[in-house]
Amino acid sequence: MTNVSSPILTRTARPDQMFPALTPAQIARVGAHGHVRPIRRGDVLFEPGDHKVPFFVITKGGIEIVRPDGVTETPIVVHGAGQFTGEVNMISGRRSLVRGRVTESGELIELDHDRFLDLVQTDSELSEIFMRAFILRRVELIANGLGDVVLVGSRHCAGTLRVKEFLTRNGHPYAYIDVERDDSVQTLLDRFHVGMTDMPVLICRGELVLRNPQNREIADCLGFNDDIDETQVRDLVIVGAGPSGLAAAVYAASEGLDVLVIESNAPGGQAGSSSKIENYLGFPAGVSGQELASRAYTQAQKFGAQLMIAKGATRLTCDRKPYAVEIENGPRIPARAVIIATGADYRKLSLDNLAQFEGTGVYYGATFIEAQLCRGEEVVIIGGGNSAGQAAVFLAQTARRVHMLVRSGGLAESMSRYLIRRIETNPAIVLRTHTEVTTLEGDYQVRRVSWRDRQTGAVETHDIGHVFVMTGASPTTGWLHDCVALDGRGFVKTGPDLSSDDLATAQWPLARAPHLLETSLPGVFAVGDVRGGNIKRVASAVGEGSIAVAFVHQVLHE
Numbered sequence: 001m002t003n004v005s006s007p008i009l010t011r012t013a014r015p016d017q018m019f020p021a022l023t024p025a026q027i028a029r030v031g032a033h034g035h036v037r038p039i040r041r042g043d044v045l046f047e048p049g050d051h052k053v054p055f056f057v058i059t060k061g062g063i064e065i066v067r068p069d070g071v072t073e074t075p076i077v078v079h080g081a082g083q084f085t086g087e088v089n090m091i092s093g094r095r096s097l098v099r100g101r102v103t104e105s106g107e108l109i110e111l112d113h114d115r116f117l118d119l120v121q122t123d124s125e126l127s128e129i130f131m132r133a134f135i136l137r138r139v140e141l142i143a144n145g146l147g148d149v150v151l152v153g154s155r156h157c158a159g160t161l162r163v164k165e166f167l168t169r170n171g172h173p174y175a176y177i178d179v180e181r182d183d184s185v186q187t188l189l190d191r192f193h194v195g196m197t198d199m200p201v202l203i204c205r206g207e208l209v210l211r212n213p214q215n216r217e218i219a220d221c222l223g224f225n226d227d228i229d230e231t232q233v234r235d236l237v238i239v240g241a242g243p244s245g246l247a248a249a250v251y252a253a254s255e256g257l258d259v260l261v262i263e264s265n266a267p268g269g270q271a272g273s274s275s276k277i278e279n280y281l282g283f284p285a286g287v288s289g290q291e292l293a294s295r296a297y298t299q300a301q302k303f304g305a306q307l308m309i310a311k312g313a314t315r316l317t318c319d320r321k322p323y324a325v326e327i328e329n330g331p332r333i334p335a336r337a338v339i340i341a342t343g344a345d346y347r348k349l350s351l352d353n354l355a356q357f358e359g360t361g362v363y364y365g366a367t368f369i370e371a372q373l374c375r376g377e378e379v380v381i382i383g384g385g386n387s388a389g390q391a392a393v394f395l396a397q398t399a400r401r402v403h404m405l406v407r408s409g410g411l412a413e414s415m416s417r418y419l420i421r422r423i424e425t426n427p428a429i430v431l432r433t434h435t436e437v438t439t440l441e442g443d444y445q446v447r448r449v450s451w452r453d454r455q456t457g458a459v460e461t462h463d464i465g466h467v468f469v470m471t472g473a474s475p476t477t478g479w480l481h482d483c484v485a486l487d488g489r490g491f492v493k494t495g496p497d498l499s500s501d502d503l504a505t506a507q508w509p510l511a512r513a514p515h516l517l518e519t520s521l522p523g524v525f526a527v528g529d530v531r532g533g534n535i536k537r538v539a540s541a542v543g544e545g546s547i548a549v550a551f552v553h554q555v556l557h558e
């Protein structure tokens with residue numbers, strides 16, 4: 001067997017899991033799904049940018065995986081007999097990031113993308129080996145910045161933070177150059193008249209230079225949505241890829257439905273911005289929202305669900321069947337059933353200059369990326385709910401001091417007791433009750449924050465550059481227009497919550513009552529935070545997403 005020697009492998013702690021060799025019995029099971037192909041030294045099996053690259057198991061000889069970069073190549077790994085190619089893209093069918101070239105003539109087994117998906121859906125032992133290896137390989141690519149994207153930006157630029165978050169939440173590897181730490185890059189940008197308003201600059205697949213690109217442009221350039229047929233009538237269209245939408249996608253696709261998920265930003269929803277979820281069943285040490293979401297995303301794709309990234313639904317066409325979900329600047333996607341999983345939007349502070357500082361001192365999530373920005377500095381957290389509490393505990397690990405501002409007299413009514421205890425016992429966290437932010441001052445980023453004691457009227461101003469707004473959220477239902485009944489706060493009404501008046505107004509056409517989680521429109525369901533009466537937790541979002549699929553089956557057979 002050709003042994004593996006590469007910079008990545010020498011650095012990794014888990015080579016046996018990342019680059020395992022299959023047993024003869026396992027190779028025989030793969031062989032039953034594919035065909036044998038001879039290989040000759042120098043043959044190129046796939047190139048960066050290739051779609052739906054086949055899956056290869058080497059039975060004799062060797063293949064090297066390299067990342068071409070202009071004239072040079074970065075060696076990643078060499079696979080020998082018994083080993084297999086691929087990383088997360090093998091599941092999603094997205095473009096390859098690397099080149100695969102034969103280093104030693106021999107033979108391999110080749111499976112095209114669809115046959116490979118058949119194999120992972122039917123052979124649980126192989127599925128586990130492949131999944132683990134692919135995810136570990138992708139993590140290693142990300143850690144080494146070995147993607148097809150170079151991001152040039154500044155830590156003081158909101159766009160840079162947005163693009164970093166978008167790439168990270170899509171699990172896409174990228175290299176980052178900070179202009180403030182690299183003078184030569186700044187000089188180069190000046191030469192090409194790239195000003196602050198053009199930042200960040202994204203060099204996509206070594207070809208396109210995108211100036212301050214929207215997430216949609218990045219998704220287009222990286223081919224995130226290339227394989228989606230927008231004209232196909234789907235069994236189920238799910239709008240929103242937070243925990244509820246992803247759960248629905250996993251259950252529906254695994255039960256054989258043809259599923260498309262439409263997501264206006266990146267998978268994960270609010271949970272994706274949570275630094276650590278400690279109360280989700282099965283994760284006693286907690287799990288980051290990002291990790292949970294990326295696992296769910298891969299799982300949904302493994303079962304054949306498709307995800308459309310960075311495309312928001314703008315309207316539900318509900319006056320005829322099949323229904324259709326309209327996409328911004330795009331087509332209408334026809335659907336026999338629809339699940340509304342669009343969650344909620346963060347509530348904002350009513351400060352005139354808030355938008356000026358969003359991403360440059362005002363944040364709505366506290367993840368590893370934000371924690372790095374305020375390492376060793378003072379931060380303000382606004383809000384007294386669980387998300388504010390988690391952020392306080394998380395940021396207190398790296399920030400010098402965390403000022404926690406709540407308008408009420410305490411945390412007891414709004415926060416879990418375990419979090420209250422951690423806040424009370426953490427010397428880095430200062431809880432300020434009856435307090436609200438009055439002004440933010442700064443230039444291109446927040447420099448000073450003032451707050452007022454609502455009881456005494458006393459105002460304090462501090463030189464603080466980071467404000468985390470964690471004041472709850474309101475439902476994302478604007479795109480539904482008048483298609484479904486909403487409650488007084490704008491949340492979608494479902495099942496037993498729909499009154500006979502609601503059903504009469506909606507002209508409910510069926511003899512049966514709406515199913516649990518079904519809206520006032522037959523075959524259209526609502527799950528997770530967007531639903532009236534929902535408990536705003538990851539577990540309930542996941543539970544509702546999975547339960548709804550059982551009712552989708554019933555509706556499709558009606």
Ligand SMILES: Cc1cc2nc3c(=O)[nH]c(=O)nc-3n(C[C@H](O)[C@H](O)[C@H](O)COP(=O)(O)OP(=O)(O)OC[C@H]3O[C@@H](n4cnc5c(N)ncnc54)[C@H](O)[C@@H]3O)c2cc1C
Nearest residue numbers: 240242243244264269270271274313343528529536537538
């Ligand atoms: C910082 C933070 C920490 C949290 N910590 C915890 C915790 O520890 N434990 C816990 O149980 N819960 C926690 N929560 C709550 C939990 O994350 C939410 O209850 C859960 O994410 C709700 O899931 P959802 O799928 O219903 O909606 P969301 O997570 O809101 O996802 C909705 C998705 O829909 C997309 N979308 C919206 N509109 C459109 C459109 N028109 N077209 C297409 N897509 C659209 C959004 O981009 C988003 O990705 C936390 C929340 C936050 C903000």
